[in-house]
Amino acid sequence: MADDNFDSELNRLRPTLLRFAVLQLRDEQAAEDAVQDTLLAAFEGRARFAGRAQLKTWVVAILKNKIVDRIRQRSREAPLPEVGEYACESEEFDALFAADGHWQEPPADWGDPAKALEQGRFYEVLELCMKALPENLARVFLMREILEMETDEICKELAISSSNCWVVLYRARMRLRECLQLRWFGEGAEAE
Amino acid sequence: MKTCKEVHRLVIEGQDRRLPLSQRIAVRMHLLLCDACRRFEAQMELLRQALRRFPGD
Ligand SMILES: [Zn+2]
Numbered sequence: 194m195a196d197d198n199f200d201s202e203l204n205r206l207r208p209t210l211l212r213f214a215v216l217q218l219r220d221e222q223a224a225e226d227a228v229q230d231t232l233l234a235a236f237e238g239r240a241r242f243a244g245r246a247q248l249k250t251w252v253v254a255i256l257k258n259k260i261v262d263r264i265r266q267r268s269r270e271a272p273l274p275e276v277g278e279y280a281c282e283s284e285e286f287d288a289l290f291a292a293d294g295h296w297q298e299p300p301a302d303w304g305d306p307a308k309a310l311e312q313g314r315f316y317e318v319l320e321l322c323m324k325a326l327p328e329n330l331a332r333v334f335l336m337r338e339i340l341e342m343e344t345d346e347i348c349k350e351l352a353i354s355s356s357n358c359w360v361v362l363y364r365a366r367m368r369l370r371e372c373l374q375l376r377w378f379g380e381g382a383e384a385e
Numbered sequence: 386m387k388t389c390k391e392v393h394r395l396v397i398e399g400q401d402r403r404l405p406l407s408q409r410i411a412v413r414m415h416l417l418l419c420d421a422c423r424r425f426e427a428q429m430e431l432l433r434q435a436l437r438r439f440p441g442d
Contacts, residue, residue: 213440253440287390294388299421306431316441337401338436344401363397370428 199239202248203232209249210256216323217260217335227263231256257340264336268351286367303378315377322372326365333358334365387411392422396429 210231214224235252242251291297309315336347348358376382392415395408416423
């Protein structure tokens with residue numbers, strides 16, 4: 194790919210990258226900086242890219258690293274609120290179950306995953322649901338699921354105990370499930 | 386036999402750490418017999434796949 198061409202391909206990705214970074218960092222300026230660094234790194238590394246993977250996949254991988262760096266830096270500067278604030282709500286989803294431990298309302302059949310995953314609109318709904326997560330849940334959860342860090346590493350990075358880590362991840366997954374059920378899979382939601 | 390309430394927690398925990406063998410077996414056994422928990426597991430798997438592909442194409 195010629196340099197000009199590569200540059201314009203990169204710029205075409207900018208809005209997507211920025212949305213992605215804002216979601217993770219929840220700070221426009223920090224996101225803007227991370228994307229800027231990423232585009233620069235991608236341009237400088239263009240010889241290594243050589244069309245092996247999809248450009249977007251490659252650039253998103255670079256961005257993930259930039260975001261992880263910023264999260265690390267930030268967690269050193271401003272640690273997350275400690276312990277009790279996470280743990281107290283671990284009973285949040287108890288109401289889903291009857292006293293005997295059975296589901297009050299059995300989970301719905303979400304059908305063939307491929308069908309949801311190939312629709313662009315699905316990711317917009319997913320993004321809305323992620324934005325709706327409280328920040329302390331989102332931070333841990335996105336490190337785990339989007340940045341694909343190991344749980345141990347996240348706990349260490351954010352200096353929270355592993356039992357709190359489990360509770361946070363549990364709650365984030367349950368909330369996203371609830372949100373997707375409501376906005377995508379449920380009756381009257383948008384999915385065809 | 387574990388309850389659905391216990392199993393849904395273990396299904397989620399299993400996504401974040403390797404469960405001990407005895408728990409993995411107990412979960413498998415429950416899932417064989419319980420449609421509701423199997424659907425829950427499928428939901429969690431879909432969620433994970435979606436997030437790994439995020440932001441989509
Ligand atoms: Zn069950």
